[in-house]
Amino acid sequence: MNLPNRNAQVRLRRQRDGLPDAGDFQMGDGPVPEPGDGEFLVRTIYLSLDPYIRKAIRGDHPGHAVLSAGDVIYGRAVARVVKSRHAGVKQGDYMVAETGWQSYAVLTPKKIVQRIDPAMGPLSTAIGVLGMPGLTAWGSIAHLAPPTVGDTYVVSAAAGPVGGTVGQLAKIAGARVVGIAGGKEKCDVALRTYGFDACIDYKKDGWEQALQLACPNGIDIYHDNVGAPLLMKLVAYFNLYAKVVMCGRPGDYHSGEFGGLSPGPFIGKRAQLRGLVVYDYEKDLPRYLRVASTLLREGRLRFKEDHADGIEDTPGHFLKLMRGENVGKAIVAVGPEKG
Numbered sequence: 661m662n663l664p665n666r667n668a669q670v671r672l673r674r675q676r677d678g679l680p681d682a683g684d685f686q687m688g689d690g691p692v693p694e695p696g697d698g699e700f701l702v703r704t705i706y707l708s709l710d711p712y713i714r715k716a717i718r719g720d721h722p723g724h725a726v727l728s729a730g731d732v733i734y735g736r737a738v739a740r741v742v743k744s745r746h747a748g749v750k751q752g753d754y755m756v757a758e759t760g761w762q763s764y765a766v767l768t769p770k771k772i773v774q775r776i777d778p779a780m781g782p783l784s785t786a787i788g789v790l791g792m793p794g795l796t797a798w799g800s801i802a803h804l805a806p807p808t809v810g811d812t813y814v815v816s817a818a819a820g821p822v823g824g825t826v827g828q829l830a831k832i833a834g835a836r837v838v839g840i841a842g843g844k845e846k847c848d849v850a851l852r853t854y855g856f857d858a859c860i861d862y863k864k865d866g867w868e869q870a871l872q873l874a875c876p877n878g879i880d881i882y883h884d885n886v887g888a889p890l891l892m893k894l895v896a897y898f899n900l901y902a903k904v905v906m907c908g909r910p911g912d913y914h915s916g917e918f919g920g921l922s923p924g925p926f927i928g929k930r931a932q933l934r935g936l937v938v939y940d941y942e943k944d945l946p947r948y949l950r951v952a953s954t955l956l957r958e959g960r961l962r963f964k965e966d967h968a969d970g971i972e973d974t975p976g977h978f979l980k981l982m983r984g985e986n987v988g989k990a991i992v993a994v995g996p997e998k999g
């Protein structure tokens with residue numbers, strides 16, 4: 661892969677509610693920008709596509725103002741410093757930064773999300789298992805609902821970076837882990853790559869019976885990545901005092917509405933529902949990275965990535981994520997790791 665000599669960008673073409681489509685985005689292009697005093701220039705290597713970006717575009721996510729037509733789309737990436745005019749940032753440094761969807765960005769240190777030590781794992785994992793999605797899983801397991809030996813632990817969107825990591829950490833803690841995912845390919849990832857005890861394809865007829873068979877002792881903890889409709893079905897199989905970690909609801913990100921949750925069944929089960937926001941655990945990132953990179957090296961923590969190649973493929977890959985068709989962490993490879 662050659663170093664890009666222009667700054668290719670993906671910009672918003674129009675702002676609207678609903679499932680995005682290809683007409684919402686347009687490609688832009690400009691010269692590679694120059695950093696000023698106190699700034700540095702980074703080159704994008706791996707662009708992270710995440711469900712929250714849909715909310716951010718609409719201005720419905722912390723720290724993100726609503727985008728207007730012509731604005732570069734928000735996003736984080738594994739990036740390398742090309743030129744620096746800031747004393748604390750060196751040429752050649754790797755980092756996860758708020759670059760936006762573009763091949764180069766001029767930044768200040770406020771836009772650094774995480775410095776990367778390349779010895780910890782493959783660079784791309786800094787936006788997956790060794791990054792924000794992994795830390796989300798850690799927040800759930802270490803802080804909100806720690807499983808104990810013999811618990812039955814259920815997780816939805818089981819093939820994704822949050823679901824896959826949370827389920828593996830629950831298994832390491834001694835739980836029986838049952839994934840729920842859309843389709844055979846995703847269930848194969850949950851079973852073969854992540855080593856879950858069972859995985860239920862909720863798109864198949866009879867999935868509720870299959871879930872009951874996979875959870876003969878009922879459900880103790882549910883990590884919810886998908887929101888109300890599935891949660892309302894699963895509560896029937898909860899044990900008394902079951903815990904739910906409410907992490908995401910991707911189907912509702914297009915409109916901002918969150919319907920369909922009624923409290924009665926949760927009261928009956930004396931369930932505890934806890935909301936998760938990953939930003940609460942930022943201070944715990946170094947501890948998480950020490951634990952997770954060791955597990956990764958030992959082969960006890962695994963990951964699955966779904967790559968697109970080239971910045972012009974970003975909108976298409978994002979739309980795939982929006983339709984729930986990604987199998988693993990959605991990433992766009994924009995530029996080479998070296999150079």
Ligand SMILES: NC(=O)c1ccc[n+]([C@@H]2O[C@H](COP(=O)([O-])OP(=O)(O)OC[C@H]3O[C@@H](n4cnc5c(N)ncnc54)[C@H](OP(=O)(O)O)[C@@H]3O)[C@@H](O)[C@H]2O)c1
Nearest residue numbers: 711817820821822841842885908909910911936937938984
């Ligand atoms: N609260 C926080 O701080 C925080 C931080 C990070 C992530 N999250 C949330 O955690 C969840 C998992 O994140 P991730 O990065 O690991 O995502 P992901 O699993 O790679 O992708 C989202 C998955 O959600 C499922 N899904 C169900 N209904 C969907 C719908 N209507 N539209 C699109 N997808 C749908 C799909 O899997 P199936 O086909 O298997 O259902 C899809 O592949 C997301 O909801 C995300 O927003 C929350």
